[in-house]
Amino acid sequence: MLGGREGPGMVLNYDEVVRGGLARQIADTIRAAILDGRLKVDERLPTEEELARRFGISRPTVREALKRLAAQNLVQSRRGPTGGTFVARPDPAGLAETIATSATLLVGFGAFDIDQIVTARRETEAICCRLAAQHRTPGDLDRMRAEIATQETTGLSDEAFCASDVRFHRALVEAGRNGPLSLMMHAVIEAFIPITNLITFRLRDRREVAMYHRRIVAAVEARDGAAAEAALGALLDYLRAAHAAALAAREARAADKDHPRGP
Incomplete structure (x- = not known):
């Protein structure tokens, strides 16, 4: 005790910090071996006991390192007589979903404002437009047109319209036939479009959105990037204006609530 209070050594668990540091180092070492190809996909890692002996550390530290790698989708455990810990086979869909989930959380926490989101969409999706114009197939055009038809359906719920909006832009991205770009765009399409719709759905006109979609498809069909x-x-200028109108309406409602008008 120091001056009637606990000193720093009593508050911090230094052993835990050291163990955590070792686990991170071991995980980084194994991760590097996977990424540079020394450990191949589906290759079985040594057992926890073997890893502990080779690294000169405890089994709980090895277990923590493997948990870190599993959280990064780099290794996976298999049960049974031939089980163990294996180098995971890459899963683009799972990775894309992880990226989208992380981006959605960041948007929900207010890490990005609407101007940043619209700018990101404008710059990245513009590349997709140009690639789609070069590489689109009749099937790509059919998928985009099917979503436009859905968006123009009478009585469509807001949730269904927003889902169709996401599918339209996903089809536009996929028409570009660029795997790395499709992976990167997953966050833009799956996270940014829904949050934009959530804010603007009361003030944006579905017919206007569908009209812009038709213009995009017509240009892609004509191979005019x-x-x-x-x-x-x-389209993005229209959505930005709808967002500004939505914020203005929200502020007006708040002002009326704080300062109600007399009879």
Whole structure:
């Protein structure tokens, strides 16, 4: 005790910090071996006991290191007589979902404002428009047109419209036939579009959105990347204006609540 209070050594668990540091180092060592190809996909790692002996550490520390790797989808455990810990086979869909979930959390916490989101969409999806114009197939056009038809359906719920909006832009991205770009765009499509719809759905006109979508498809069909990019820019300008109107309406309601008008 120091001056009637616990000193720093009594508050912090230094043993835990050391163990955590070792686990991170071991995880980083194994991760590097996976990424540079020394450990192959589906290759079985040594047992916890073997790893502990080779690294000169405890089994709980090895177990913590393997948990870190599993959280990064780099290794997976299998049960049974031939079980153990194996190098995981890459799962693009699972990785994309993880990226989208993380981006959604960041948006929910207010890490990005609407201007940043619209700018990100404008810059990244513009590339997708140009690639889609080069590589689209009749099937790509059919998928996008099917979503436009859904968006123009009378009585469609807001949730169904937003889901169709996401599917339309996902089809636009996939028409570009670029795997790395599709992976990167997953966060933009699956996280940014829903949050934009959540804010603007009361003030944006579905018919206007569908009209811009039709312009994008027409340009992609004509293999005119510049026109597709311009149509996308016009759509985002429209959504930015709808967002500004939504914020103004929200502020007006708050002002009326704080300062109600007399009879």
